[in-house]
Amino acid sequence: VSERLEIQYGFTKEESNYATQNFLKSFRRCTDNTQTSLDTWRIHLWQESLPPKYKQLAEVIYPLWLEMRYRYLAIPEDYVKILKRFRQANYQLALITNGPSNAQWEKVRKLHVQPYFDCVLVSSDLPWEKPNPNIFHAACKYLDVKPQHCAMIGDKLETDIKGGYLAGLGATFWLPLRADAIDDLNH
Numbered sequence: 022v023s024e025r026l027e028i029q030y031g032f033t034k035e036e037s038n039y040a041t042q043n044f045l046k047s048f049r050r051c052t053d054n055t056q057t058s059l060d061t062w063r064i065h066l067w068q069e070s071l072p073p074k075y076k077q078l079a080e081v082i083y084p085l086w087l088e089m090r091y092r093y094l095a096i097p098e099d100y101v102k103i104l105k106r107f108r109q110a111n112y113q114l115a116l117i118t119n120g121p122s123n124a125q126w127e128k129v130r131k132l133h134v135q136p137y138f139d140c141v142l143v144s145s146d147l148p149w150e151k152p153n154p155n156i157f158h159a160a161c162k163y164l165d166v167k168p169q170h171c172a173m174i175g176d177k178l179e180t181d182i183k184g185g186y187l188a189g190l191g192a193t194f195w196l197p198l199r200a201d202a203i204d205d206l207n208h
Contacts, residue, residue, distance in 0.1 A: 022086050030082075036072050043070035044086075051121060059123055063087070091131050100196075104137040115140040115160035119150045119180060140164055151177075152184030161188075 026037035047066045057065075060083070067079035067086070096104075107114055116138045118125045125143040129135055140163045144150030147159065161168050172192040175181020185193035 022082070022089055025085060025089075026082070030075065030078060032072075032075065036075070040067075040071050040075070051124070059127060094128065094132060096132060096134065101137075108137060113140075113164045113166065114138045115142065115164060117142045117144075117151060117156055117160055119144040122146050151180035152187055154184065154188035157184055157188035157190060 023037040023041045026032040122145045149155040168189045169191045171190045173185030174194045176198045182193045
């Protein structure tokens with residue numbers, strides 16, 4: 022997005038970096054807000070993050086950011102194949118995600134992942150979030166399986182893998198999403 026701000030809208034490199042970094046900081050601190058739509062809230066965050074002479078572009082920049090967000094969050098085809106194989110082999114699958122409910126459910130919808138899972142748990146819909154073992158136990162209970170018969174596959178050591186370990190799951194598998202981490206694993 023930073024590059025597009027420079028190329029399409031004439032931002033300097035400093036202005037584009039400042040705007041995108043401020044937006045990301047605000048975006049990551051965002052809590053559930055049932056009074057305002059996600060789109061309205063995110064446009065507001067962009068308005069607050071942009072330098073004064075560009076604030077009027079918030080409604081144009083937001084859709085650009087949203088499109089790019091879901092393009093880069095898309096599940097790699099190899100992972101989709103794995104999920105399909107698990108389904109064909111009759112494994113039960115749960116998705117556990119931390120974050121604000123409305124934003125996480127938007128992600129589930131836009132990434133079209135719900136058909137691959139028997140259970141989807143969003144932390145802000147519950148009293149716990151990963152790595153708290155209770156959220157893992159809730160998924161096990163929903164699937165009617167014992168924790169020791171479950172495996173956690175996740176991309177974050179501090180929440181997914183630690184949480185699976187604390188919950189007493191039978192196994193945990195770390196799949197880093199950073200390209201450089203994946204390259205390190207391949208070598």
